[in-house]
Amino acid sequence: MVLKKSCIFILFFIPAILMAQENQKLTLDDLIQIAYQNQPVLRMTMIEREIIDNNVKSSLSGWLPQAGLEADYFRYFEQPVAIFPDFNNPGSGNVQEVRTGVPFNSNLNFFVNQSIVNNDLFRAKGQANYLRASAEQNLELVKIELNVNTSKAFFEALLSQEEIRIREEDIQRQERQLKDARSLYEAGITDNIDYKRARIALQNSRSALFQAREQYQVSMARLKELAGISGAAQIELDYELNELIEQVQLDTLEGVDYGKRYESRYLMSQKSIQEAELAFSRRTFLPNIDAFFNYNIIYQTLDGSQLFNTAFPNSLAGFRMAFPIFQGGRRNYEIRAADLQLKQLEVAQEELQLQINREHQEALSAYKAYLYEWKIQEEIKDTAEEIYNTISLQYEEGVKNFLEVIQAETDLRTSRINYINALFRLMASKMDLLKARGEVQTEEL
Structure with a gap:
């Protein structure tokens, strides 16, 4: 009960704090909590759950x-x-x-x-619990989808943010290089080739930084949309990269349990509802x-x-x-139709199992591929850093030329960007794998 009250407190006050102050630093958990409170699709589904609950109560009131x-x-x-x-x-x-x-x-x-x-009341009683369960399961499916999409949008925004940070560091380094190259040129120690190359590299980096900042705005707009945050609100992403890296590992040998997937539970509820409908059709002879x-x-x-x-x-x-005596064979036709609809749901269960198997395999293969790529890119990044540090020292000692420095710097920047790309793709694929296994954790609403 205390935990539930705390969640309600968070859900109620986070949007108020967000509107009252600017540049709020929000973690992924904060954004998901805000999404639970503000996301229109989730709120519509919660309203739908209330509608179904009231319709069930209305049907059962006929017993009074x-x-x-x-x-x-x-x-x-x-x-x-x-x-x-x-x-x-x-x-x-x-x-x-x-x-x-x-x-x-x-x-x-x-x-x-x-x-x-009253046969209608017997049907209402038989379907009541399953209708409520299906409404809860449908809400859970929307929450899972919201969790996964918000997390992936968060990682996408982090990718843009990290790319901006890397390019800003490159620009600072290249500005120093341009200054050094100009000093050497003005002192007559070197010709203007190194100076021009340094200017070209800096201009390219500034252009790439501009594109990265624009992509960041797009990513943040997508994240705000999912969280239900006004576009005018100013937020910053709060995260620890090392903590994210520690949480990225999953057991790739674990199989899929169909019972954990809410799609299976939802379809079972629909099947139970249809079984009650079939029983209703068979009881139409009752007065x-x-x-x-x-x-x-x-x-x-x-x-x-x-x-x-x-x-x-x-x-x-x-x-x-x-008491019905003769209805032109309507009862038999309705029984047949209800029985066929039940068989249709049984076939849908088989199709869902095939779909879950395919989704799990796709998610697992993508996760393993991105995990392998991330480890490879980590090795490449470490190697590129060693090469750049060595060539920088050799350039200062006059052993290497400036072109080799620029090439090493380009390799370093590319390897760092490829590394964070692989890392955040791995995090996104982890969410897809958790979703395929039915292991996405959600909060009670």
Whole structure:
């Protein structure tokens, strides 16, 4: 209970804090919590869950006694006619027309009805728990999808952010190199080739930095959309790269458990709902039996102003039965259709298992491939750093030329970018693998 209250507190106050201050630093968990609170698709699904719950309660309310009050008032401009035999001479076969009733009438009817046997209510009771379960499972599917997509968007934004950091470091280094090359050129120690090469390298890096910053804006817009954050809000991503690296490893020998996938649970609920529907179709031979009690008050008068002065009450109680005898074969057709729909769901279960197998294999293969690539890129990055440091020292000692420095720097930058690309692709593939295994953790709403 304490944990649930804490989650509600976080869900309620994070958006308020975000709007009150600028440049909030948010972790991935913070963004997912905000998404739970603000994401329109998730909120629509939560509303849908409430709608289904209220529809179930509405259907089950038919088991309770139904009470009501009916009233009417009417005036005859031409009173109805009843035909009676000639009471003075019944054997003559003659009839007489008699106007019945009075011009001014009013009825007040209070009734209570209690269903005893009702096939619609049996169906509502049989489907209630499964309808609620399917609504919860559908909500869980949306939450899982939101978790995965928000995480992948977070990693994509981190990729752009890390690329910006790498390119900014390169520019700082290249600005120093350009300054050194210009000093050597102005001192007459070297020609202007190194100076021009340094300018070209710096311009290329600035152009790449501009593109990386624009890509970062696109990534942040995507992340804000998933989290339901206003585009005007200023946020920063809070993360520890080493912690992310420590969490990136998964057991690649673990298989897939169909029962963990909420798609399987959702389909099982749909199957149970359809089984209740089939049972309903088979029970349509049952009569509807109700118990009722009516209390009527009838007001009648020749003078409209005196209508409610005299009342003629009556009351009755009893049972009412409606029994279908012949419906043109409709019951058999409905049973057949419901049975076919149930078989259709059974086939859908088989198709879902095949789909889950394929998704798991795709996710597992992608994760293993990116894991291998990440380790290779890590080795390449370390090697590129060693080469760059060595050539930089050799250049300062006059052993290597400036072109080799630029080439080593380009290799270093490329290897670092390839490394973070492989790392964040690995993190994204990890989320896909967790989703395929049904192991994405979500918060209760």
